[in-house]
Amino acid sequence: MNRGVLGISVAALLLFGSQSHADDQDLLVLSSQLHQNNLRAMGFAKGGVDAVAPFEEKNHLKVNFNIMTSSQLQSALPRVGMLSSSKEDLIYISQSTANPRIKAFLAPLDDYLAKTPIEGFPGNWVPAAVKAATIDGKIYMLPVRCGTEILWVNKEYMAGQGIAGIPKTPEELYDAAKKGTFTKPSGEKVYGFSSPGDKYDIPMTMAIMARMYGGDLVDESGQVVINKPEAVKAVELLRRMYAEGLMPPNWTTVDSDQLFRDGHLTMEFGGASYLSQLEALGSAVAGKAEPAYVPLEKSLWTADRQYSASGMFYWGIGILRGSQHKDMAFSLVQHVAEPWAQSAMADNGNSPCTLDLLTKIGEKDAGVRIGTDTLKISRPPLPGSPRMSEIADKVGIAIQNIVANGAPVQETLDALASDLTSILAE
Amino acid sequence: MESGDLTHGRGKLASWWRENALAIGLIFPAIAVLTVIIILPALNLFWISFNNYSPGIGSDFVGLGNYTSLIRDTGFQAAALRNVAYVVGVVLLQLLTGMGIALLLDNALPLRTLWTICLIAPFAVSPIVAVVSWKYLLDPSFGLVNYLITRLGLPPVPWFNGPATSMAGVVIVAVWKGFSFIAIILFAALRAIPSELKEAARIDGATPLQVFRYVKFPLILPALSIVALFEIIHAVREFDIIQTMTGGGPGTSTELFSNYLYRQAFGNFYFGLGASVGWIMLVVTVVLASPVIWRTYQRMFSLETAGR
Numbered sequence: 001m002n003r004g005v006l007g008i009s010v011a012a013l014l015l016f017g018s019q020s021h022a023d024d025q026d027l028l029v030l031s032s033q034l035h036q037n038n039l040r041a042m043g044f045a046k047g048g049v050d051a052v053a054p055f056e057e058k059n060h061l062k063v064n065f066n067i068m069t070s071s072q073l074q075s076a077l078p079r080v081g082m083l084s085s086s087k088e089d090l091i092y093i094s095q096s097t098a099n100p101r102i103k104a105f106l107a108p109l110d111d112y113l114a115k116t117p118i119e120g121f122p123g124n125w126v127p128a129a130v131k132a133a134t135i136d137g138k139i140y141m142l143p144v145r146c147g148t149e150i151l152w153v154n155k156e157y158m159a160g161q162g163i164a165g166i167p168k169t170p171e172e173l174y175d176a177a178k179k180g181t182f183t184k185p186s187g188e189k190v191y192g193f194s195s196p197g198d199k200y201d202i203p204m205t206m207a208i209m210a211r212m213y214g215g216d217l218v219d220e221s222g223q224v225v226i227n228k229p230e231a232v233k234a235v236e237l238l239r240r241m242y243a244e245g246l247m248p249p250n251w252t253t254v255d256s257d258q259l260f261r262d263g264h265l266t267m268e269f270g271g272a273s274y275l276s277q278l279e280a281l282g283s284a285v286a287g288k289a290e291p292a293y294v295p296l297e298k299s300l301w302t303a304d305r306q307y308s309a310s311g312m313f314y315w316g317i318g319i320l321r322g323s324q325h326k327d328m329a330f331s332l333v334q335h336v337a338e339p340w341a342q343s344a345m346a347d348n349g350n351s352p353c354t355l356d357l358l359t360k361i362g363e364k365d366a367g368v369r370i371g372t373d374t375l376k377i378s379r380p381p382l383p384g385s386p387r388m389s390e391i392a393d394k395v396g397i398a399i400q401n402i403v404a405n406g407a408p409v410q411e412t413l414d415a416l417a418s419d420l421t422s423i424l425a426e
Numbered sequence: 427m428e429s430g431d432l433t434h435g436r437g438k439l440a441s442w443w444r445e446n447a448l449a450i451g452l453i454f455p456a457i458a459v460l461t462v463i464i465i466l467p468a469l470n471l472f473w474i475s476f477n478n479y480s481p482g483i484g485s486d487f488v489g490l491g492n493y494t495s496l497i498r499d500t501g502f503q504a505a506a507l508r509n510v511a512y513v514v515g516v517v518l519l520q521l522l523t524g525m526g527i528a529l530l531l532d533n534a535l536p537l538r539t540l541w542t543i544c545l546i547a548p549f550a551v552s553p554i555v556a557v558v559s560w561k562y563l564l565d566p567s568f569g570l571v572n573y574l575i576t577r578l579g580l581p582p583v584p585w586f587n588g589p590a591t592s593m594a595g596v597v598i599v600a601v602w603k604g605f606s607f608i609a610i611i612l613f614a615a616l617r618a619i620p621s622e623l624k625e626a627a628r629i630d631g632a633t634p635l636q637v638f639r640y641v642k643f644p645l646i647l648p649a650l651s652i653v654a655l656f657e658i659i660h661a662v663r664e665f666d667i668i669q670t671m672t673g674g675g676p677g678t679s680t681e682l683f684s685n686y687l688y689r690q691a692f693g694n695f696y697f698g699l700g701a702s703v704g705w706i707m708l709v710v711t712v713v714l715a716s717p718v719i720w721r722t723y724q725r726m727f728s729l730e731t732a733g734r
Contacts, residue, residue, distance in 0.1 A: 075692035078481035101482030101695070189567045199673055200693075249566040249587035252676045264568070386483055390694040397677050404588055404676035 025061040027325060027332060030076055030091040035145070035315065036065045038350035039336070044280040045348035055335040063332065070094060071200050074389065081105020086322030089329040093141055093316050095380040096200060098132045099388045106318040108138040112330040118142070118337045126353045126375060129314040132384055141316030142333050146358075147272045147351035148310045148374040149195075149208055150367060151292040154285055157182075157190060157266040166292040168306060170212045170237055173267070173295050177246040180266025188264075192246040194256035195269040197403075199396030206399055207311040207381035208269050209234035214300045217395065217420075218383050224420045226395070227413035235413065239403045252400050261285060269294065271313070272371020273351030291367035293374065305377070312378040314353065387423050394419055475701035482695070492702035501678055502686060502703070506710075509682040512597075513661040513714060519601045520657055521650070524608025529638070531609070532616040542613070545606040553603070557670040560599045564671075566591075589679035592672045596680055599667050604660065608653045615649035616642060651722045655715050662711045683707045 029035075033043060041048035052063050066088065068076060074097045080088050081104065093102065113121070121142070122130040129143035153166060153176075161180050167173040177192030184190060195205040203217060206226075210216050215230025225231060241247050248254050248264075260268040261277065263284035278289040293307030317336065319329045335341055342352050346361055351368065362369035382391055398416040401407040475492055479485040496502045527545070531538055548556065563570050564585045572582040586592045619642060627637045665684035668674060674681035674689065681689070683703060691700025 071693070078695055079692075082481050104482035191567075199675060249584040253561070253586050253672055254565075387694075390696075393689060393693055397675070400675050401677035405679060406588075407677070 025059075025325075025328075027061065027063045027089045027329060028066060028087055029063060029317075029332075030066050030068060030073060030080065030088050032070055032073060032092065033067050034349075035092050036067060038145070038345045038348045040065075041344075041348050044277045048348040049344040051336070051341040051344040051348070052332075055332060059328065059331065061328070070096075073097070074200070077102070077105050080322070081320055083320075083322040085324060086320050087324075088320055089323040089325050090317055090332065091320055092144075093318055095132060095312070095314050096203070096382070096388060096392055098141070098314075098316060099384045099386050100135050101386045102140050102318065103135050103138075105321055106140045107321050107323070107326055108140055109142065109319070109330065109333070110138050112327075112333075113139065116330075116334060118334055119339070120354065120356075121337060124354050124356055126314065126355065126358075128312060128379060129316065129353050132314065132380065133316050141318035142337055143314050143316045143353035144336060144345075145315035145350055146312070146353035146375070147314075147368075148312050148371045148378045149204060149269045149294070150272045150310065150370050150374060151267060151294050152260060152270045152274065152278070152367075153267045153290050153292055154180075154260070154263070154265065154288050155290045156288045161266070163266075166290070167267075167295050168293075169295050169298050170233075173212075174237060174241065174246075176267060177241055178244070181246045190263070191248050191259070191265050193241055193267045194247050194251060194254070194259060194265050196256055197251040197400070198253070199400065200392060202396040202399045203381040203392045204311045204313065205238075205269065206231075206234070206395060208294055208308070209238055211310060212295055212308045213297050217381060218424070220379070222383060222424065224417045224424065226420065227410065227417040232409055232413060235399065235402055235409055238399070239409065242403045252404055260289075263288075269310075271351065272367045272374070273349060273365070275365050275367045276349040291370050293370055307374065309377045309379065310374050311381045312375060313380065383424070385424055387426070391420055391423055394423075471701045471704055474698055475705055477698045478696075479698040479701075480695045481697065485698070488698070492699050493706075496699065496702055496706065501681075504678065505681050505683060505686040506706075508680075509662065509664075509710070510714075512600075512664065512682055513658055516597055516600045516604070516661050516664075517654060517657045519597070520604040520608055521654060523601060523605040524653070525612055525650075527605065527609040528612035528616055529642075531613045542610070545609055548603060548606050553666055554670060556603065557599060557667050560595075560602070561671050564595050564598070586672060586676075588676060592676060592680045596668055596671055599671065600661070600664065603667070604657055608657065611649050611653050612646055615646040619645050648722060648725060651718050651725075655718045655722070658715050658718065659711055662714060663707060683710070 031039075037043040037045045039051050041050050056062055073092060074094070077091060077093065077097055078101075080086050080091065081102075091106075093106075122139075125143055126146045129146050130139075133139055133141045133143055151166070151173075157163075157180055158166075158176070161182060163176045163179050167176045173193070180190070180192035182190050195208065196202070197205065207217055210226070210231040213230040213233045215225060215228055215234060217224070217226045217231070219225050242251060248256070248259065256265065256268050257270050257274070257277075259265045260270065261283050272291065275289070275291065277283065279286050294310040296306060296308040317333055319326055319333070323329050336345075339354075339357070342354055342357050346352050346357060351371065352358055352361070358368065358372045358375070362372045382388055382395075385391060394416060398407075398412050402409055402412050476487060476489055477485045478488045478491065527541075531541060535541060551559075562568075564572075566572060566582065566585045566587065569585070572585070576582050583594075584591055585595045623641050623645075624637055627641050632640065663684050664682055665688065668680050668682060668685050669688065672680045674685040678686075684707070687700050687703040687707070690696045690703065
């Protein structure tokens with residue numbers, strides 16, 4: 001009996017020892033579920049190609065993921081990035097976190113790129129994303145997910161509610177939202193419109209809304225314009241739709257993408273590459289979702305363009321300063337940048353940052369085509385400031401206060417503009 | 427004389443050591459672990475609270491600057507007032523509900539075992555899972571709660587559409603999460619009351635209310651004080667319900683100390699400011715809990731003296 005116990009203990013120790021030896025070689029990536037789905041063909045991408053498996057096979061290691069929400073990833077970056085030695089090797093960074101602060105948390109990629117360049121980088125990558133990844137002349141991340149927000153409509157509801165066509169102006173958007181709000185015979189409510197209303201997502205929603213009127217939050221020269229008439233009109237439209245019940249009452253907490261997928265919305269602003277998710281098994285809008293350009297005020301229409309610049313988003317992957325496997329981590333970055341892996345990830349629902357692939361996907365995917373057109377004129381919602389999180393936080397709170405809590409529009413936006421101006425001036 | 431005192435003192439110390447060595451030996455590992463994982467980080471946090479520390483940007487010593495800027499910040503003032511109101515409201519509702527259920531159980535409620543098991547159920551569910559489930563239950567358009575309300579012929583409640591309905595949703599979940607613990611503890615305390623005492627009061631002509639007021643309540647007061655203390659501490663540092671259900675919004679209308687701390691430290695990366703909020707929370711917890719602690723200890727010591 002004692003020998004048996006001893007034998008089992010020794011075997012367990014050996015197993016544990018070999019496991020920990022294997023763990024020493026493995027890579028740990030901090031990402032959201034969406035990124036893991038795109039890379040590993042999981043979730044809505046089930047049945048696709050695992051873009052990481054060949055890398056694991058070639059290097060005899062495992063790539064593990066620590067899954068977090070977008071805001072958790074944002075707060076994880078300084079926590080893990082400040083460590084001189086971390087178990088985590090790579091992290092996904094969004095446009096809301098990509099700012100000069102990341103220099104302190106990530107290893108620059110320049111030396112690696114000089115030794116083993118990535119094919120087509122940076123020329124074939126979306127310029128705005130590369131620009132955001134470059135701080136003081138050094139590149140800190142590889143942009144892997146780029147896109148714009150576009151308008152998604154539920155064709156079935158639009159036709160059923162007698163909505164003539166896709167809205168092309170903010171006024172038409174309001175009219176369609178009004179007609180698109182109805183109760184099904186089953187008693188189930190359908191709302192005309194929604195867009196992410198969580199505090200950290202509001203800068204994007206606000207940028208899309210303001211740009212429909214030719215306005216912005218902060219213009220390209222760095223001037224805060226969130227209290228100018230164009231942005232005021234945008235906030236008023238949002239508030240009007242909310243107050244009239246054309247948007248979900250819990251807009252500030254609800255996942256509008258999920259609502260649209262579940263058939264509870266007629267229209268939403270969502271990612272250009274959502275088609276595969278919307279067509280996936282279990283989606284209530286499979287075959288009913290149609291992508292469209294974000295409306296633009298008619299007075300701003302030109303012969304070439306009748307749609308808004310919307311808002312651009314991007315995610316990059318960077319190597320954490322404390323990673324113990326920086327060389328291998330860069331090999332993974334390089335692997336992910338390969339055309340084959342980019343293509344596999346795109347098939348798994350990723351919206352790539354490589355221009356040639358975006359164009360190619362656009363030939364088959366109407367959403368990506370619209371997104372790629374928009375990408376040419378779009379920008380992220382906010383400029384890259386070290387205090388970007390605080391700016392986003394203030395915008396989120398102010399807009400929620402106006403839309404849901406009934407705060408006065410102009411007064412609140414003036415106070416917000418003053419706050420943002422002083423933050424950006426520091 | 428002095429030498430005699432010294433010998434006497436040493437003897438007392440040796441005797442004290444002999445009596446307590448085992449106890450000290452037993453608690454030493456716990457004290458060592460607490461020192462490493464709580465006391466030292468807390469002291470480090472105290473130091474950080476005097477610095478304008480933001481990772482990736484740097485750190486400057488600002489003295490009491492973080493504390494004074496918090497006192498001046500209207501957002502923090504509102505969160506502080508809201509937190510105090512939340513503690514009073516939630517703990518009172520939890521105590522009333524818990525007490526009511528404990529009394530019902532004590533009064534030989536039919537299927538008492540089943541109800542007791544049901545009371546334990548909230549403990550078996552992970553807090554985050556419970557809160558997320560409640561978020562779905564309270565969904566204004568598709569939630570079960572509004573479905574039931576409308577089946578009763580009442581208008582649906584627009585949960586989370588503004589400050590009032592958002593806070594109401596949070597309070598409902600907080601009360602649900604806390605009342606069962608109170609009910610179980612108070613039920614145990616009620617069961618511990620000698621039945622002769624209740625019987626004697628009834629024979630003397632006391633009404634059920636008088637039995638409760640003059641017999642049961644004084645005897646369960648120590649247990650009530652302890653659960654109230656726990657719930658006060660818990661309510662001051664409430665975080666998960668609000669962060670998961672409302673994110674502190676709309677705006678900052680449901681934000682309490684912990685959410686404010688989280689937003690400043692992990693959202694905006696002002697770790698120095700976040701550390702100051704943490705220390706203020708500790709002070710507020712001590713201030714709010716001290717009357718309960720004081721009353722409990724006073725009673726314990728008076729009972730001990732009476733026992734002697």
